[in-house]
Amino acid sequence: MPPELKALIDDDTAEVLRRINGLSPYQVPDLRLKQDSNYAHTPSDYEPFGAIKPYKEHFLKQMEYTGAGRAIPEPGPELKTVKIGFIGPIMSTVSVATGGKSHEETLGIQMLEGAKLAIEEWNARGGYFRRHIPFELDTRNDNGLWGASGNEIINMAYKNDDWAIIGTIDGANSHIAIRVALKAEIVMLNSGDTDPTFIETNIPWVMRCIGDDRQMGYLLMDYVLRKMNYKRVGIIRASNRYGRFGVRELNDSGRRMQHPTIIEMAYKVGSEDFSLQLERMKASNLDAVIHWGDAAESARILNQMRKMGMKQPFFASDRSVSREFTNVAGANAEGVICGFPWNPQRKDAKLAAFNAAFRKRFNSDAGTYAAHAYDGMNMLIWAIQVAGLNRAKIRDVLAYRTKPWPGVTGDIPLSAALDDLGDVYLAKYEGGAWRYYSREDLKIPRGYIPARDRVNRATGAIDPMKPEDRN
Amino acid sequence: MRHLRYVSLMAALTCLAGAAEVAKLPYVYTKWKHITTADGLPNDHIFAVKSDGPRVWIGTENGLAMLDKRTGKIKSWGEKDGLPWRVVTAIDVDKKTGDVWLGLFGGGLARFSGGRFDHWHQLNSGLVNDVVYGVAVQDDNIWAATTAGASRFNTVTGEWTIFTEKNAPMEEIWNYNVAVGKGKVYIAVWGSGMLEYDIASNRWKDYLDPDGEMEIDLYRDDGIVHVIVTAASPADDVVWVSSYFGACRYDGRHWRGYYNQDSGLADDFINNTKGRSADEAWFATDKGASAITDFKTNTWVTYTRDATGKGGKAVVMRDRDVLETVEMPVGIPHNFIINYDIDGNDVFVATAKGLGWGVGEGYYPGLKQRPKMVAKAKGAAVTKGGAE
Missing domain, CATH: 3.40.50.2300 (Response regulator)
Incomplete structure (x- = not known):
């Protein structure tokens, strides 16, 4: 194993690799699934139908991938680049899905630039370490017309043989894309769609690296x-x-x-x-x-x-x-x-380096969509580097990560639903500039977050002042 | 003859088990054949299967195939043979004409007739999107469930009708599946539950999760279990519904929900369903093939393949109680189930690694008094002349 690759693999990831490598098509890795006790840090007084114990609560246990994909052999030496798909709104269009004339290109272009920068940095470090070939961004416009994002995912998954995909921003097109990704069995990492329902779909191939709405x-x-x-x-x-x-x-x-x-x-x-x-x-x-x-x-x-x-x-x-x-x-x-979704004024060497590199490369400041796409693309490339050229294993090393991803946007801890549960902030425009405040900074009270799932609690409605309700 | 062989099997099992307990139990498929690339399939990732008399049409991730049940021979078609796109996700057969209709994943809709493929797509027809998940023949109409709405093509008049949020109660337009029942067309929609189209009146009715929440199901039997629906399959006078969040059954008045926690379902992640009757339906989970075999008693059989070897198990459950476990030398081909078709007594199971053919010798619906199969069904499930 090249030393630069070895440096990317911590003990936990090594254990995941040990358990996913060498499996037959009929075997499912013996790995502990994430189990959350509460969905999305929801306070008890914000829970739907809070007075009633629901029959079933979803998204608390991590989805497994049980298909045959881990046994698919890697491609031969003819492979010249390692392609990663990008889908985002980068060209103007008129779309039914987005409500008329497109309006998200400024966000999509930022996203593309963040993804590009990550790819270029990895290529400067040697590209795909196992074969010393470069990563290549397979860039597609998400124009939203007639579900075009679905067709683009087909192109990426079946025609261009991409190894993973990042995108997109519009909620409707993101949903269309992930349905295709599920069937084609390819990781779809989202860095720009904050629609909560995006992740509420029980698809083991879908994850997100930005705090949602x-x-x-x-x-x-x-x-x-x-x-x-x-x-x-x-x-x-x-x-x-x-x-x-x-x-x-x-x-x-x-x-x-x-x-x-x-x-x-x-x-x-x-x-x-x-x-x-x-x-x-x-x-x-x-x-x-x-x-x-x-x-x-x-x-x-x-x-x-x-x-x-x-x-x-x-x-x-x-x-x-x-x-x-x-x-x-x-x-x-x-x-x-x-x-x-993050604090861009955080004192962090990684963030400072990213901001400097982005400015140097694109002659502009990196915005939210650039920073999250940069993090997302880094997550995907890390996964490809450590897992190798197998889509199921690329998914596994991300899905079974035990530690938050240390991104330029902050730590990205994935929930059982593989959603970003990292801190979110309030941005306040003060004295001619945006300033960012955490919950603690502004001393914002929060409701009681129960330590137990709803189905297994003692009661439906919780009175946080009663010890028996808190169990 | 078939029945006699099954009785012999039961007797043999009883002998193996000693004085086995007799109980009212469902039929268990113990004879499985595997059909894979080794037998001539173009690909083992099977998305669709459709029985058509002596033929079985098989849609794979890399081509179309046809199994001749009489000879066991397989013929296949790829893009070089005229198949417009290699990923075949849906198949239905027009019984009147014999035409085979194919839903292509990113390639539109195709008709295979007289050895020729005809092709309809977004740019040459009224097909609303080329990503087709489901196809169904309804009289002279072909319905296609696409990722951006449903399309209906009248093969006699050539007229196309598109159904989206503009003219149907689709909160979301992400269609997943389509099936035809008595006077109705059922569409499973990701994010919009199940839609019922009344053919005579041209009216739509939607069935949504009454609690309206993604993260919970408030009450199990209050309606459809979730709005992300993967399939709706009418049988007799009921509709069986699958989702990535459990399953349910609707008899026109009452809903009944099913989860892994209260039934024999192998898992709540269900790719598809096929109803056989008001009492029996097969659910394509990611952890095995689960069939409810007797609605009234909530009796299920779940088939799985062992992680090593070709063996497998059939577990008979009532609610969550295991009534019987049958070990078989050959189980289903893979535990990730994608699709089914029922063919008389037989069942075809499309999986992530090959097609399974469950031979239903002596099949009976519902429950029957019989000895429990407490021993390994060795020998009983050995196939003769099959792929395995």
């Missing part, structure tokens, strides 16, 4: 409801999948905390005039407004709110944490608070 929604609602004690919350959102699914946890959390959303208004992506929605929201006597959608619309909504005399605090999803938002919002941006 469930995590960010919980933190945002803890701040709004538990810390600030706002009671009358209104929501305005994009009329697409990102908006629709992004606010689900907000609505659910508010309702379960006895403060249901007073009004929820949707708008067409790309709208300029939000007076119809805002007039109704203004009449609703709100304590706070939450927006879930893209940066440009977010800024325009905020500006129109202020122009109409609406002085409510403005909260938004992570997509508003951008220069586009602050450029359009101007002075109105001051005080805006957004959920955010």
